[in-house]
Amino acid sequence: MPLFAYEAVDNGGRSIRGTLEADTEQLLLSKLHEQNLHVVNVTLQKARGLTLGKLGKAKKPKLQALVVFSRQFATMVDAGIPILRCLDILQTQTKDPCLKDTLDTVRRDVKSGMSLNEAMAKHPGVFSTLYVNMIRAAELGGILDQILDRLSMFLEKDLEIKQKVKSSMMYPVLVLVFSIIMLIALFTFVLPKFKEIFLSMNVEMPAVTALLFNASDIFLQIWWAVLGGGIGAFVTLKWYIRKPKGRYQYDMLKLKAPVFGDLILKLAVARFTRTFGTLVASGVPLMRTLEIVGETSGNAVIANAVEGTRVCLREGQSLSAPFAATNLFPAMVIHMMDVGEESGRLAEMMVRVADFYEQEVDSTIKGLTSMIEPVLIIFMGVIVGFIAISVMMPIFKLVNSIS
Numbered sequence: 572m573p574l575f576a577y578e579a580v581d582n583g584g585r586s587i588r589g590t591l592e593a594d595t596e597q598l599l600l601s602k603l604h605e606q607n608l609h610v611v612n613v614t615l616q617k618a619r620g621l622t623l624g625k626l627g628k629a630k631k632p633k634l635q636a637l638v639v640f641s642r643q644f645a646t647m648v649d650a651g652i653p654i655l656r657c658l659d660i661l662q663t664q665t666k667d668p669c670l671k672d673t674l675d676t677v678r679r680d681v682k683s684g685m686s687l688n689e690a691m692a693k694h695p696g697v698f699s700t701l702y703v704n705m706i707r708a709a710e711l712g713g714i715l716d717q718i719l720d721r722l723s724m725f726l727e728k729d730l731e732i733k734q735k736v737k738s739s740m741m742y743p744v745l746v747l748v749f750s751i752i753m754l755i756a757l758f759t760f761v762l763p764k765f766k767e768i769f770l771s772m773n774v775e776m777p778a779v780t781a782l783l784f785n786a787s788d789i790f791l792q793i794w795w796a797v798l799g800g801g802i803g804a805f806v807t808l809k810w811y812i813r814k815p816k817g818r819y820q821y822d823m824l825k826l827k828a829p830v831f832g833d834l835i836l837k838l839a840v841a842r843f844t845r846t847f848g849t850l851v852a853s854g855v856p857l858m859r860t861l862e863i864v865g866e867t868s869g870n871a872v873i874a875n876a877v878e879g880t881r882v883c884l885r886e887g888q889s890l891s892a893p894f895a896a897t898n899l900f901p902a903m904v905i906h907m908m909d910v911g912e913e914s915g916r917l918a919e920m921m922v923r924v925a926d927f928y929e930q931e932v933d934s935t936i937k938g939l940t941s942m943i944e945p946v947l948i949i950f951m952g953v954i955v956g957f958i959a960i961s962v963m964m965p966i967f968k969l970v971n972s973i974s
Contacts, residue, residue: 574695575599575615579608589692592700592866605859631696634733636667638726640674645719654715655682673697686710701725701846701863708854718853725849728925732841732932739936743943750951757958759794762787765962774965783961819871826872826899834935839870840904841928843877848921858884872899890917903927 577599579587587608593599603610640661647657655678662674673694680690688707691698698706702722709718766784769776776784790797811817825835846867850860858881865877876897883893891909894900904924911920 575613577603577610577614578612579603579610581609582607587689589689590695591692592695602862605862632667632670632673634726634730636665636670637697638723638730640665640670641719641723641726645716645723648719649716654687670697687715699867701850701867704855704859704863705850705853712854714854721849721853725845728845728929729842732838732929735933735936736838739940743940743947746944746947746951750947750954754954758787758790762958762962763791769965772969774969777961777964777968779957780961780965783958815871819875822871822873826870830939834932834939837928837932837935839868839873840900841925841932843868843873844904844921844928845925848918848925851921852918857890876900 574590574592576590577588581587591599591602593602599613600610643661643664644657647660648654652660658674658678658681662671662678665671665674676694677687677690680693681687686707688703688710691706692703695703705718705722706715709715712718762784766787769780808821812821826832826839828835843864846864847860850863851857855863861877861881861884865874865881868874868877876894876899879897880890880893884890889909890912891905894908895905907920907924908917911917914920
Protein backbone atom coordinates (compact mmCIF):
# COMPACT_ATOMS: atom_id res chain seq x y z
CA MET A 572 0.00 0.00 0.00
CA PRO A 573 1.36 3.49 -0.85
CA LEU A 574 2.88 5.45 2.02
CA PHE A 575 2.23 9.20 2.23
CA ALA A 576 4.02 11.82 4.32
CA TYR A 577 1.67 14.57 5.47
CA GLU A 578 1.78 17.89 7.25
CA ALA A 579 -1.41 19.02 8.99
CA VAL A 580 -2.75 21.38 11.66
CA ASP A 581 -5.10 20.31 14.47
CA ASN A 582 -7.95 22.34 15.96
CA GLY A 583 -5.57 23.85 18.48
CA GLY A 584 -3.31 25.23 15.75
CA ARG A 585 -0.47 22.78 16.46
CA SER A 586 1.50 21.53 13.44
CA ILE A 587 1.58 17.76 13.05
CA ARG A 588 3.78 15.74 10.71
CA GLY A 589 3.63 12.01 10.09
CA THR A 590 3.24 9.18 7.61
CA LEU A 591 0.18 7.10 6.80
CA GLU A 592 -0.68 4.29 4.40
CA ALA A 593 -3.67 4.67 2.05
CA ASP A 594 -4.71 3.32 -1.35
CA THR A 595 -5.09 6.83 -2.79
CA GLU A 596 -4.36 10.41 -1.75
CA GLN A 597 -8.11 11.09 -1.53
CA LEU A 598 -8.56 8.28 1.00
CA LEU A 599 -5.64 9.67 2.98
CA LEU A 600 -7.32 13.10 3.11
CA SER A 601 -10.57 11.52 4.25
CA LYS A 602 -8.79 9.70 7.08
CA LEU A 603 -7.05 12.87 8.25
CA HIS A 604 -10.29 14.89 8.09
CA GLU A 605 -11.98 12.27 10.30
CA GLN A 606 -9.25 12.97 12.86
CA ASN A 607 -10.12 16.72 12.73
CA LEU A 608 -6.83 17.56 11.02
CA HIS A 609 -6.49 20.31 8.38
CA VAL A 610 -4.06 19.06 5.74
CA VAL A 611 -1.33 21.44 4.59
CA ASN A 612 0.84 19.21 2.41
CA VAL A 613 0.90 15.56 1.23
CA THR A 614 3.85 13.76 -0.42
CA LEU A 615 4.05 10.19 -1.74
CA GLN A 616 6.93 8.43 -0.02
CA LYS A 617 6.47 4.81 -1.02
CA ALA A 618 4.69 3.36 -4.03
CA ARG A 619 3.44 -0.23 -4.15
CA GLY A 620 6.41 -2.55 -3.77
CA LEU A 621 8.93 0.32 -3.55
CA THR A 622 10.44 1.98 -0.54
CA LEU A 623 11.76 5.51 -0.76
CA GLY A 624 14.87 5.43 -2.89
CA LYS A 625 15.31 1.67 -3.10
CA LEU A 626 13.63 -1.53 -4.09
CA GLY A 627 12.23 -4.02 -1.61
CA LYS A 628 10.11 -4.04 1.49
CA ALA A 629 10.62 -1.86 4.49
CA LYS A 630 12.24 -3.60 7.40
CA LYS A 631 9.89 -4.82 10.08
CA PRO A 632 10.67 -6.08 13.57
CA LYS A 633 9.83 -9.63 14.54
CA LEU A 634 6.39 -10.01 16.07
CA GLN A 635 7.94 -11.69 19.11
CA ALA A 636 10.07 -8.58 19.75
CA LEU A 637 7.00 -6.33 19.53
CA VAL A 638 5.10 -8.59 21.95
CA VAL A 639 7.91 -8.44 24.51
CA PHE A 640 8.20 -4.65 24.06
CA SER A 641 4.45 -4.11 24.63
CA ARG A 642 4.37 -6.36 27.71
CA GLN A 643 7.41 -4.70 29.29
CA PHE A 644 6.12 -1.23 28.42
CA ALA A 645 2.79 -1.98 30.13
CA THR A 646 4.55 -3.25 33.27
CA MET A 647 6.79 -0.16 33.49
CA VAL A 648 3.93 2.30 32.97
CA ASP A 649 1.86 0.48 35.60
CA ALA A 650 4.80 0.81 37.99
CA GLY A 651 4.76 4.61 37.54
CA ILE A 652 7.94 4.97 35.47
CA PRO A 653 7.83 8.05 33.15
CA ILE A 654 7.31 7.28 29.44
CA LEU A 655 10.65 8.75 28.37
CA ARG A 656 12.47 6.61 30.90
CA CYS A 657 10.50 3.54 29.75
CA LEU A 658 11.44 4.14 26.13
CA ASP A 659 15.08 4.65 27.08
CA ILE A 660 15.20 1.35 29.01
CA LEU A 661 13.32 -0.61 26.35
CA GLN A 662 15.46 0.79 23.55
CA THR A 663 18.57 -0.39 25.41
CA GLN A 664 17.18 -3.85 26.20
CA THR A 665 15.64 -4.87 22.87
CA LYS A 666 17.80 -7.02 20.59
CA ASP A 667 15.79 -6.49 17.40
CA PRO A 668 17.84 -3.95 15.35
CA CYS A 669 14.79 -2.52 13.54
CA LEU A 670 12.81 -2.01 16.75
CA LYS A 671 15.89 -0.59 18.51
CA ASP A 672 16.39 2.10 15.85
CA THR A 673 12.67 2.90 15.80
CA LEU A 674 12.47 3.28 19.58
CA ASP A 675 15.44 5.63 19.53
CA THR A 676 13.61 7.86 17.03
CA VAL A 677 10.34 7.64 18.98
CA ARG A 678 12.12 8.58 22.21
CA ARG A 679 13.67 11.65 20.61
CA ASP A 680 10.33 12.71 19.10
CA VAL A 681 8.53 12.36 22.42
CA LYS A 682 11.31 14.27 24.15
CA SER A 683 10.86 17.12 21.66
CA GLY A 684 7.18 17.47 22.62
CA MET A 685 5.39 15.07 20.30
CA SER A 686 2.75 12.75 21.76
CA LEU A 687 3.52 9.01 21.90
CA ASN A 688 0.92 8.05 19.28
CA GLU A 689 2.17 10.75 16.88
CA ALA A 690 5.74 9.56 17.29
CA MET A 691 4.70 5.95 16.65
CA ALA A 692 2.55 6.92 13.65
CA LYS A 693 5.74 8.01 11.85
CA HIS A 694 6.76 4.32 11.68
CA PRO A 695 3.85 2.41 10.06
CA GLY A 696 6.13 -0.50 9.23
CA VAL A 697 6.71 -1.10 12.95
CA PHE A 698 3.56 0.16 14.66
CA SER A 699 0.38 -0.74 12.80
CA THR A 700 -2.67 1.49 12.45
CA LEU A 701 -4.34 -0.56 15.17
CA TYR A 702 -1.39 -0.05 17.51
CA VAL A 703 -1.23 3.71 16.96
CA ASN A 704 -4.97 4.25 17.40
CA MET A 705 -5.08 2.24 20.61
CA ILE A 706 -2.19 4.30 21.99
CA ARG A 707 -4.06 7.47 20.97
CA ALA A 708 -7.18 6.28 22.83
CA ALA A 709 -5.03 5.36 25.83
CA GLU A 710 -3.43 8.80 25.98
CA LEU A 711 -6.82 10.51 25.73
CA GLY A 712 -8.30 8.31 28.46
CA GLY A 713 -5.24 8.23 30.70
CA ILE A 714 -5.18 4.42 30.72
CA LEU A 715 -1.93 3.72 28.88
CA ASP A 716 -0.97 0.77 31.07
CA GLN A 717 -4.33 -0.98 30.50
CA ILE A 718 -4.25 -0.42 26.75
CA LEU A 719 -0.66 -1.63 26.48
CA ASP A 720 -1.68 -4.74 28.40
CA ARG A 721 -4.53 -5.34 25.93
CA LEU A 722 -2.18 -4.73 23.03
CA SER A 723 0.33 -7.24 24.33
CA MET A 724 -2.44 -9.83 24.81
CA PHE A 725 -3.70 -9.19 21.27
CA LEU A 726 -0.21 -9.54 19.79
CA GLU A 727 0.46 -12.68 21.84
CA LYS A 728 -2.74 -14.29 20.49
CA ASP A 729 -1.78 -13.27 16.95
CA LEU A 730 1.72 -14.70 17.38
CA GLU A 731 0.34 -17.91 18.89
CA ILE A 732 -1.96 -18.56 15.92
CA LYS A 733 0.80 -17.85 13.39
CA GLN A 734 3.20 -20.20 15.18
CA LYS A 735 0.57 -22.96 15.25
CA VAL A 736 -0.06 -22.63 11.52
CA LYS A 737 3.67 -22.61 10.72
CA SER A 738 4.53 -25.57 12.94
CA SER A 739 1.58 -27.62 11.62
CA MET A 740 2.47 -26.98 7.97
CA MET A 741 6.22 -27.53 8.42
CA TYR A 742 6.18 -31.33 8.05
CA PRO A 743 3.88 -31.48 4.98
CA VAL A 744 5.87 -28.75 3.23
CA LEU A 745 9.19 -30.51 3.91
CA VAL A 746 7.82 -33.81 2.59
CA LEU A 747 6.47 -32.12 -0.53
CA VAL A 748 9.75 -30.30 -1.21
CA PHE A 749 11.73 -33.51 -0.69
CA SER A 750 9.40 -35.35 -3.10
CA ILE A 751 9.92 -32.73 -5.82
CA ILE A 752 13.71 -32.78 -5.37
CA MET A 753 13.72 -36.59 -5.50
CA LEU A 754 11.68 -36.67 -8.71
CA ILE A 755 13.92 -34.09 -10.37
CA ALA A 756 17.01 -36.11 -9.42
CA LEU A 757 15.47 -39.33 -10.75
CA PHE A 758 14.41 -37.79 -14.08
CA THR A 759 17.73 -35.98 -14.53
CA PHE A 760 20.40 -38.46 -13.39
CA VAL A 761 19.07 -41.94 -12.56
CA LEU A 762 16.58 -42.84 -15.31
CA PRO A 763 18.84 -41.79 -18.25
CA LYS A 764 21.53 -44.22 -16.94
CA PHE A 765 19.05 -47.09 -16.74
CA LYS A 766 17.83 -46.30 -20.26
CA GLU A 767 21.38 -46.51 -21.63
CA ILE A 768 21.91 -49.89 -19.92
CA PHE A 769 18.68 -51.37 -21.25
CA LEU A 770 19.28 -50.08 -24.79
CA SER A 771 22.83 -51.52 -24.83
CA MET A 772 21.42 -54.95 -23.85
CA ASN A 773 18.65 -54.81 -26.48
CA VAL A 774 15.98 -55.43 -23.83
CA GLU A 775 12.39 -54.99 -25.00
CA MET A 776 10.96 -52.42 -22.62
CA PRO A 777 7.38 -52.75 -21.30
CA ALA A 778 4.90 -49.92 -21.99
CA VAL A 779 5.14 -48.44 -18.46
CA THR A 780 8.94 -48.38 -18.66
CA ALA A 781 8.89 -46.74 -22.07
CA LEU A 782 6.40 -44.18 -20.75
CA LEU A 783 8.68 -43.37 -17.80
CA PHE A 784 11.78 -43.01 -19.97
CA ASN A 785 9.91 -40.81 -22.47
CA ALA A 786 8.78 -38.59 -19.61
CA SER A 787 12.40 -38.31 -18.48
CA ASP A 788 13.53 -37.36 -22.01
CA ILE A 789 10.81 -34.71 -22.29
CA PHE A 790 11.75 -33.25 -18.91
CA LEU A 791 15.44 -33.00 -19.88
CA GLN A 792 14.48 -31.19 -23.11
CA ILE A 793 12.01 -28.67 -21.69
CA TRP A 794 13.12 -28.24 -18.06
CA TRP A 795 14.06 -24.62 -18.80
CA ALA A 796 10.55 -23.96 -20.15
CA VAL A 797 8.99 -25.53 -17.05
CA LEU A 798 11.21 -23.45 -14.77
CA GLY A 799 10.66 -20.25 -16.77
CA GLY A 800 6.92 -20.88 -16.95
CA GLY A 801 6.73 -21.40 -13.20
CA ILE A 802 8.66 -18.19 -12.48
CA GLY A 803 6.60 -16.28 -15.02
CA ALA A 804 3.33 -17.52 -13.55
CA PHE A 805 4.47 -16.57 -10.05
CA VAL A 806 5.52 -13.05 -11.12
CA THR A 807 2.29 -12.55 -13.07
CA LEU A 808 0.21 -13.65 -10.09
CA LYS A 809 2.09 -11.29 -7.75
CA TRP A 810 1.56 -8.42 -10.21
CA TYR A 811 -2.15 -9.21 -10.63
CA ILE A 812 -2.99 -9.46 -6.95
CA ARG A 813 -1.48 -6.02 -6.35
CA LYS A 814 -4.40 -4.58 -8.29
CA PRO A 815 -7.59 -4.03 -6.24
CA LYS A 816 -9.69 -6.27 -8.50
CA GLY A 817 -7.03 -8.99 -8.59
CA ARG A 818 -6.57 -8.89 -4.83
CA TYR A 819 -10.32 -9.20 -4.27
CA GLN A 820 -10.62 -12.18 -6.65
CA TYR A 821 -7.55 -13.87 -5.14
CA ASP A 822 -8.84 -13.48 -1.57
CA MET A 823 -12.29 -14.71 -2.60
CA LEU A 824 -10.69 -17.76 -4.24
CA LYS A 825 -8.82 -18.50 -1.01
CA LEU A 826 -12.06 -18.37 1.00
CA LYS A 827 -13.81 -20.70 -1.49
CA ALA A 828 -10.91 -23.14 -1.81
CA PRO A 829 -11.73 -26.75 -0.90
CA VAL A 830 -10.33 -28.08 2.39
CA PHE A 831 -8.24 -24.96 3.17
CA GLY A 832 -11.00 -22.38 2.56
CA ASP A 833 -12.68 -23.18 5.87
CA LEU A 834 -9.41 -22.72 7.75
CA ILE A 835 -8.70 -19.39 6.03
CA LEU A 836 -12.21 -18.11 6.86
CA LYS A 837 -11.85 -19.11 10.52
CA LEU A 838 -8.46 -17.40 10.71
CA ALA A 839 -9.93 -14.23 9.17
CA VAL A 840 -12.94 -14.25 11.52
CA ALA A 841 -10.74 -14.83 14.56
CA ARG A 842 -8.49 -11.91 13.61
CA PHE A 843 -11.46 -9.68 12.74
CA THR A 844 -13.32 -10.26 16.01
CA ARG A 845 -10.18 -10.06 18.15
CA THR A 846 -9.20 -6.72 16.58
CA PHE A 847 -12.77 -5.41 16.78
CA GLY A 848 -13.21 -6.33 20.43
CA THR A 849 -9.80 -4.99 21.46
CA LEU A 850 -10.37 -1.62 19.78
CA VAL A 851 -13.90 -1.14 21.13
CA ALA A 852 -12.79 -2.10 24.65
CA SER A 853 -9.98 0.44 24.37
CA GLY A 854 -12.40 3.30 23.67
CA VAL A 855 -11.71 3.76 19.95
CA PRO A 856 -14.84 5.19 18.20
CA LEU A 857 -16.91 2.62 16.31
CA MET A 858 -16.47 4.17 12.85
CA ARG A 859 -12.72 4.42 13.34
CA THR A 860 -12.70 0.85 14.69
CA LEU A 861 -14.37 -0.45 11.54
CA GLU A 862 -11.86 1.42 9.37
CA ILE A 863 -8.92 -0.07 11.25
CA VAL A 864 -10.46 -3.55 11.24
CA GLY A 865 -10.86 -3.35 7.46
CA GLU A 866 -7.28 -2.18 6.96
CA THR A 867 -5.77 -4.86 9.20
CA SER A 868 -7.99 -7.79 8.15
CA GLY A 869 -5.48 -8.97 5.53
CA ASN A 870 -8.35 -10.00 3.23
CA ALA A 871 -9.85 -7.73 0.57
CA VAL A 872 -13.23 -9.49 0.70
CA ILE A 873 -13.61 -8.85 4.43
CA ALA A 874 -12.26 -5.30 4.06
CA ASN A 875 -14.89 -4.62 1.38
CA ALA A 876 -17.65 -6.00 3.63
CA VAL A 877 -16.48 -3.81 6.53
CA GLU A 878 -16.42 -0.71 4.30
CA GLY A 879 -20.00 -1.46 3.22
CA THR A 880 -20.98 -1.71 6.89
CA ARG A 881 -19.46 1.71 7.60
CA VAL A 882 -21.60 3.20 4.85
CA CYS A 883 -24.73 1.56 6.30
CA LEU A 884 -23.90 2.84 9.79
CA ARG A 885 -23.68 6.39 8.46
CA GLU A 886 -27.21 5.89 7.14
CA GLY A 887 -28.46 4.92 10.59
CA GLN A 888 -28.62 1.11 10.32
CA SER A 889 -27.58 -1.29 13.07
CA LEU A 890 -24.17 -2.95 13.11
CA SER A 891 -25.20 -6.58 12.70
CA ALA A 892 -27.65 -6.16 9.77
CA PRO A 893 -25.13 -5.11 7.08
CA PHE A 894 -22.67 -7.78 8.25
CA ALA A 895 -25.42 -10.41 7.92
CA ALA A 896 -26.25 -9.14 4.42
CA THR A 897 -22.73 -9.97 3.20
CA ASN A 898 -23.33 -13.73 3.71
CA LEU A 899 -19.65 -13.91 4.60
CA PHE A 900 -19.56 -14.14 8.38
CA PRO A 901 -20.85 -17.21 10.26
CA ALA A 902 -24.25 -16.94 11.98
CA MET A 903 -22.60 -17.11 15.41
CA VAL A 904 -20.65 -13.90 14.76
CA ILE A 905 -23.80 -12.05 13.64
CA HIS A 906 -25.86 -13.25 16.63
CA MET A 907 -23.15 -12.36 19.15
CA MET A 908 -22.73 -8.96 17.51
CA ASP A 909 -26.48 -8.37 17.74
CA VAL A 910 -26.55 -9.40 21.42
CA GLY A 911 -23.54 -7.17 22.12
CA GLU A 912 -25.27 -4.16 20.53
CA GLU A 913 -28.46 -4.65 22.53
CA SER A 914 -26.71 -5.31 25.85
CA GLY A 915 -23.97 -2.70 25.46
CA ARG A 916 -21.30 -5.42 25.78
CA LEU A 917 -20.11 -5.49 22.17
CA ALA A 918 -16.40 -5.66 23.01
CA GLU A 919 -16.91 -8.58 25.40
CA MET A 920 -19.00 -10.51 22.85
CA MET A 921 -16.42 -10.03 20.10
CA VAL A 922 -13.57 -11.20 22.33
CA ARG A 923 -15.58 -14.32 23.23
CA VAL A 924 -16.17 -15.04 19.55
CA ALA A 925 -12.44 -14.58 18.90
CA ASP A 926 -11.60 -17.10 21.66
CA PHE A 927 -14.04 -19.60 20.16
CA TYR A 928 -12.72 -19.28 16.62
CA GLU A 929 -9.10 -19.44 17.73
CA GLN A 930 -9.92 -22.81 19.29
CA GLU A 931 -11.67 -23.78 16.05
CA VAL A 932 -8.54 -22.81 14.10
CA ASP A 933 -6.43 -24.99 16.38
CA SER A 934 -8.69 -28.04 15.94
CA THR A 935 -8.99 -27.47 12.17
CA ILE A 936 -5.20 -27.28 11.80
CA LYS A 937 -4.78 -30.53 13.74
CA GLY A 938 -7.41 -32.21 11.56
CA LEU A 939 -5.81 -31.00 8.33
CA THR A 940 -2.36 -32.07 9.51
CA SER A 941 -3.56 -35.55 10.41
CA MET A 942 -5.18 -35.80 6.97
CA ILE A 943 -2.34 -34.32 4.89
CA GLU A 944 0.45 -36.46 6.37
CA PRO A 945 -0.94 -39.88 5.29
CA VAL A 946 -1.97 -38.45 1.90
CA LEU A 947 1.60 -37.30 1.28
CA ILE A 948 3.00 -40.65 2.42
CA ILE A 949 0.63 -42.50 0.06
CA PHE A 950 1.59 -40.11 -2.75
CA MET A 951 5.28 -40.78 -2.14
CA GLY A 952 4.66 -44.52 -2.00
CA VAL A 953 2.75 -44.54 -5.29
CA ILE A 954 5.43 -42.53 -7.11
CA VAL A 955 8.33 -44.58 -5.75
CA GLY A 956 6.46 -47.85 -6.37
CA PHE A 957 5.65 -46.91 -9.98
CA ILE A 958 9.27 -45.99 -10.71
CA ALA A 959 10.58 -49.14 -9.02
CA ILE A 960 8.20 -51.41 -10.96
CA SER A 961 8.97 -49.63 -14.24
CA VAL A 962 12.72 -50.13 -13.76
CA MET A 963 12.53 -53.70 -12.43
CA MET A 964 10.25 -55.11 -15.17
CA PRO A 965 12.96 -54.97 -17.91
CA ILE A 966 15.42 -56.57 -15.49
CA PHE A 967 13.02 -59.46 -14.85
CA LYS A 968 12.54 -59.83 -18.62
CA LEU A 969 16.30 -59.96 -19.13
CA VAL A 970 16.73 -62.59 -16.40
CA ASN A 971 13.92 -64.74 -17.88
CA SER A 972 15.41 -64.53 -21.37
CA ILE A 973 18.82 -65.60 -20.07
CA SER A 974 17.25 -68.52 -18.20
